[in-house]
Amino acid sequence: MNLPNYKQAMLRTKKKYQTINYEIDKKYINKFKNKTYFLKTYGCQMNEHDSENISAMIESMGFRKIDCYEDADMVILNTCSIRENAHNKAFGMLGRLKHLKQTKNSDLIIGLCGCMAQETGVVNQILKDYKFVNFVFGTHNLYQLPQIVTEAISSKKQTIEVFSKEGDLIENMPVKRDKNYKAYVNIIYGCDKFCTYCIVPYTRGSQRSRKKEDILKEVNELVKDGYKEVTLLGQNVNAYGKDLYEDYGLGELLEDVSKTNIPRIRFMTSHPWDFSDKMIEKIAACKNIMPSVHLPIQSGSSRILKLMGRRYTKENYLELFNKIKETIPNVSISTDIIVGFPQETEEDFQQTLEVAEYCKFDNAFTFIFSARENTPAARLKDDVSIETKEERLQRLNQVVNHYFLENNQKLVGTTVKVLLEGMSEKKDMYFGYTETNKLVNFTGKNKKIGDIVDVEITEAKTWSLDGKIKS
Ligand code: SAH
Ligand code: SF4
Ligand code: F3S
Numbered sequence: 001m002n003l004p005n006y007k008q009a010m011l012r013t014k015k016k017y018q019t020i021n022y023e024i025d026k027k028y029i030n031k032f033k034n035k036t037y038f039l040k041t042y043g044c045q046m047n048e049h050d051s052e053n054i055s056a057m058i059e060s061m062g063f064r065k066i067d068c069y070e071d072a073d074m075v076i077l078n079t080c081s082i083r084e085n086a087h088n089k090a091f092g093m094l095g096r097l098k099h100l101k102q103t104k105n106s107d108l109i110i111g112l113c114g115c116m117a118q119e120t121g122v123v124n125q126i127l128k129d130y131k132f133v134n135f136v137f138g139t140h141n142l143y144q145l146p147q148i149v150t151e152a153i154s155s156k157k158q159t160i161e162v163f164s165k166e167g168d169l170i171e172n173m174p175v176k177r178d179k180n181y182k183a184y185v186n187i188i189y190g191c192d193k194f195c196t197y198c199i200v201p202y203t204r205g206s207q208r209s210r211k212k213e214d215i216l217k218e219v220n221e222l223v224k225d226g227y228k229e230v231t232l233l234g235q236n237v238n239a240y241g242k243d244l245y246e247d248y249g250l251g252e253l254l255e256d257v258s259k260t261n262i263p264r265i266r267f268m269t270s271h272p273w274d275f276s277d278k279m280i281e282k283i284a285a286c287k288n289i290m291p292s293v294h295l296p297i298q299s300g301s302s303r304i305l306k307l308m309g310r311r312y313t314k315e316n317y318l319e320l321f322n323k324i325k326e327t328i329p330n331v332s333i334s335t336d337i338i339v340g341f342p343q344e345t346e347e348d349f350q351q352t353l354e355v356a357e358y359c360k361f362d363n364a365f366t367f368i369f370s371a372r373e374n375t376p377a378a379r380l381k382d383d384v385s386i387e388t389k390e391e392r393l394q395r396l397n398q399v400v401n402h403y404f405l406e407n408n409q410k411l412v413g414t415t416v417k418v419l420l421e422g423m424s425e426k427k428d429m430y431f432g433y434t435e436t437n438k439l440v441n442f443t444g445k446n447k448k449i450g451d452i453v454d455v456e457i458t459e460a461k462t463w464s465l466d467g468k469i470k471s
Helices: 006-010 045-060 084-103 120-129 139-155 200-204 212-224 250-258 277-285 302-308 314-327 346-359 386-409
Strands: 019-021 036-041 074-079 109-114 135-137 159-161 169-171 182-186 229-233 264-268 292-294 332-339 363-368 415-423 430-434 439-443 452-460 465-469
Touching: 006 200, 036 045, 045 074, 045 109, 045 139, 045 182, 045 229, 074 084, 084 109, 109 139, 120 159, 135 139, 139 159, 182 212, 212 229, 212 250, 229 250, 250 264, 250 277, 277 314, 302 314, 314 332, 314 346, 332 346, 332 386, 346 386, 363 386, 386 452, 415 439, 439 452
Parallel strands: 019 169, 036 074, 074 109, 109 135, 135 159, 182 229, 229 264, 292 332, 332 363, 439 465
Antiparallel strands: 415 430, 415 452, 430 439, 452 465
């Protein structure tokens, strides 16, 4: 048994990471033929992509995926720790699984992985009150899944295998991609920024870049397989290369990925601190790098930004924002904002509103501060009442939503390129995303998923656009 350890998870060393090739031990292949599994994923794109690796590993063991957890032989929850409600959702699901195991399926195998598995508090609770959970594994030992699942099933004992120190980089993990036209590609794991509110540096470990050759090989294979879009993933992609190369960063990588001729390249998430001029220049110059930047500001008050440990001021952010807007034609910029951080005053919040008015973001994910286990911000005295936090969130949402609509309205009458992703919920329209990452529902005929089509925008809504294919 390996339990998570907060002190170890905090450590950062100058260690150079080796690359190791994944290989599944033959004894696990098709060991569980005719068994079914259900996988539920919470959290960010990194977790979604991990789930694509998890699915591929489980399926190589013989399991078949099903969509209804009540009929499954095994259920795995790939969890997220970022805010309390992500926690609550996973624990709620564990409650339903407990009931299922007690009433209908006493042989049900239940596993939990992802960021919550890296938290001491969560694992202690599972050891004490959730004995029906068969196995827990963490973000650093995903590749051990075949062994952990097999052990848990054969030993019938609760198996907890969570490493708090990241190991080497694992290449060539099998992957069962969700879609066959757009794909996630990890470029950097972990985070060394330690923003004071954030749990990610503890759950995902040190910043580790993948070798550029491995990334380019993966993208080239995707091109060969007909993929139209890649999203380069990392908690802070702008730090790409810092731990590996002297003079090769995200700007250079974007340029090299652009040369693979994949039609669309996206990347996320960008921390304003490491956003280089080289990156801006490459996004502006390369046609297949999408003019869409996610640039979390978190707060418009420099005082709160300092308490958050974000390493930039409101002025630094706005300078970068303006440079991006001026250099990249038609760029869309989205953001993340936290309200109700401990000690945030009405004046601090007003500055956030002012910045939101100034930036007129194309999209914004807004959150109420949530105290996370063992983070510095959780130890700050929080004198902002929950009512005030909720009220601030509402006021902020009103402002940001107004600009989503206003920006969308500017597109009415224009023609934009859309990557067709499927039929919309109403079934009579296609849907897809513009180069600037806006959702469009549109009419048309004889097109297929993965086509990039010209769409004339006919109507603007707050969170989407309507249009018709231009013939
Ligand atoms: N690496 C990204 C953020 C990943 S987490 C970055 O630095 O920009 C996604 C978003 O969740 C963050 O941008 C932040 O707005 C929000 N978030 C993170 N921790 C939070 C917390 N403790 N409470 C509320 N929101 C949080
Ligand atoms: Fe969290 Fe900050 Fe790292 Fe983003 S940069 S993952 S907010 S610590
Ligand atoms: Fe959540 Fe972990 Fe992603 S905490 S947001 S799943 S890195």
